[in-house]
Amino acid sequence: MSAIKVKELNKYIKKYIAMDYILSDIEVEGEISNFTLHSNGNIYFTLKDEYAKINSVMYSNDRMNLEYSPKDGDSVIVKGSVSVYEREGALNLYAKTINLNGIGNLYEEYLKLKDKLFNEGLFNEEDKKKIPYFPRRVGVITSPTGAAIRDIINVLTRRNNTVDIILYPANVQGDLAVAQLIKALNYFDENPVDVIIIGRGGGSLEELFSFNNEELARRIYNMKIPVISAVGHEVDYVITDFVSDLRAPTPSAAAELVSMSKEDLNNSLELLLNRMYRKLDYKIETEKLTLKKNYETINKNVFRNVEMGKLKLSALREKLILNSPKQNLNVLKLKLENSKRILDNIKLEKIIKNSMEKLDKQKSDLDFLILNILKRKKYNLIEEKTKLVTSIKSGVYLKNIDGGILKSARDIDVDEIIDIYFIDGKARARVENISLRSDELE
Incomplete structure (x- = not known):
């Protein structure tokens, strides 16, 4: 070959x-x-x-x-x-x-479930609940040992350390994950917080697939409390992102969304104070313009009446010359009474002018009084907030059975059941007697 x-x-x-x-x-x-x-x-x-x-x-x-x-x-x-x-x-x-x-079929399942829930309306924007502007209690559902909970705690502590974080630990991948995540949502439905963050750190599609479960998606959709989905990184999308009330690209971003910084809080207070001042100024200026308008109207009427009186007196003078003395006296008497009424209107003009001056003085006094009241209230607010933060940081604070923090004896009733929180546990007590001190600033 x-x-x-x-x-x-x-x-x-x-x-x-x-x-x-x-x-x-x-x-x-x-x-x-x-x-x-x-x-x-x-x-x-x-x-x-x-x-x-x-x-x-x-x-x-x-x-x-x-x-x-x-x-x-x-x-x-x-x-x-x-x-x-x-x-x-x-x-x-x-x-x-x-x-x-190993995940080709998973991705197909994800797309099918996404289309199914979309067609049922579970992604509709009009059904989504509003995230509270200033939540005080934040429920977190995630692994207690993962990076997600550390990121959430770090962000919330840095931005506003008065926010309570309630962690419900749950597996975020594996066979037990879906059941534990649903159990956590049930717990918060029975023990309400202001908002819930559910999520985990990044991973492969297979590792994130617990958040593509249909039963979990429907449970999130039916929650009474707003839910934020914070799963994986910014490029990762799961079914819980679409059915939740808000999707955060990362757990840290979710913590940013639910926490108002102290600086933002102070700015909001300043905005409210300025808005109150503007409304008061507008009200006072409106009343002042109304009084001024009434004053000008009365002044015009008085001037017109005076001029008319002059004309009538002139006509009377001519009649006195022509008429009999008795008749002239009767006419004169009537005209004098009319003139007296006109002079009374002139006195009213002076009274209104004096009232305007008093109103201006009262407005200045009112501005000064309102400013002092607002300063005292702001001081009381800051003092109460400081007491609350100090109490919580010290490890001892009181709550009613509904979970609300008790800041004053006025918040408690006789025979009411309260919880006392210590650094290492809590105790439940019944109130037998209440003694109130008179406030120094009211």
């Missing part, structure tokens, strides 16, 4: 391989490395395991059908055919599909 060309050899090998029905439609499991997206749209990569590797190619028209973006390190199952690139004599795996190993 005579020698053949290299080209002919490679062509023969390619033809021989194409005749193998296994190699023409095969699934190969391995890890992606040397991943390259060419400018022509083709994908070139190496598929390897711990023992061997094979060069792989996916053409651009097949790449358009991919449901995810492959990258180095992905464990995948590649479906395609094996052939030889004749010019190089290289054996290649020509990929038709690439699926992440």
Whole structure:
């Protein structure tokens, strides 16, 4: 047999391989490395395991059908055919599909559930509850040992350390996760807080898949309390993100959303104070303009009456000359009485002017009084807040059976049951007697 060309050899090998029905439609499991997206749209990569590797190619028209973006390190199952690139004599795996190993079916389940719940209206914006502006009690459902709870505590403590954090520990992945997450939501429905954060740190699709559960999604949708979903990183999306009342890109971002900083609180108080001043000034100016308008109207009437009186007196004078003395005296008497009424109106003008001056003085006194009252109330508010924070930080504070913090003896009734919280536990007590001190500032 005579020698053949290299080209002919490679062509023969390619033809021989194409005749193998296994190699023409095969699934190969391995890890992606040397991943390259060419400018022509083709994908070139190496598929390897711990023992061997094979060069792989996916053409651009097949790449358009991919449901995810492959990258180095992905464990995948590649479906395609094996052939030889004749010019190089290289054996290649020509990929038709690439699926992440073990989660291709999970992603399909995620898409089906997402479409189902969307069509049922569970993602509707009009059904979402409003997140409270200044929550005092925040429920957190996550792993007690994960990074998520540490991030939430750090952010809340830094921004506003008066916010109570109630952690309900739960598995966030694995077979027990869904049941524990639902149990935690049931607990907070029976023991209300202002808002709930449910979530975990980042992970693979398989690790986050507990948050793609239909039963968990429906439980979140039916919660009475607003729920914030904070699962994974910013690029991760799960079903709980869509059914919750608000999606936070990370657990830290969720903590930012539910905490108003002390600086923001002070700014809000200043805005309220300025708004109150503006309303008072507007009310006073409106009343002042009304009085001024009434004063001008009365003044015009008085002036008109005086002028009319002058005309009538002039006419009377002429009649006195023509009429009899007795008749003139009667007419004069009537005219004098009318003139007296006109003079009384002139006195009323002076009274109104004096009233306007008194009103201006009362307005100044009222401004001064309101300013002092607001300063005292703000002082009392700051003092009460300081007492509350000091009490909580000291490790001892009181709450009623509904969980509300008791700041004053006026908040307690005789025979009421209260809880006393110490640094190492709590005690329940019944109030037998209440003695009140008179406030120094009222």
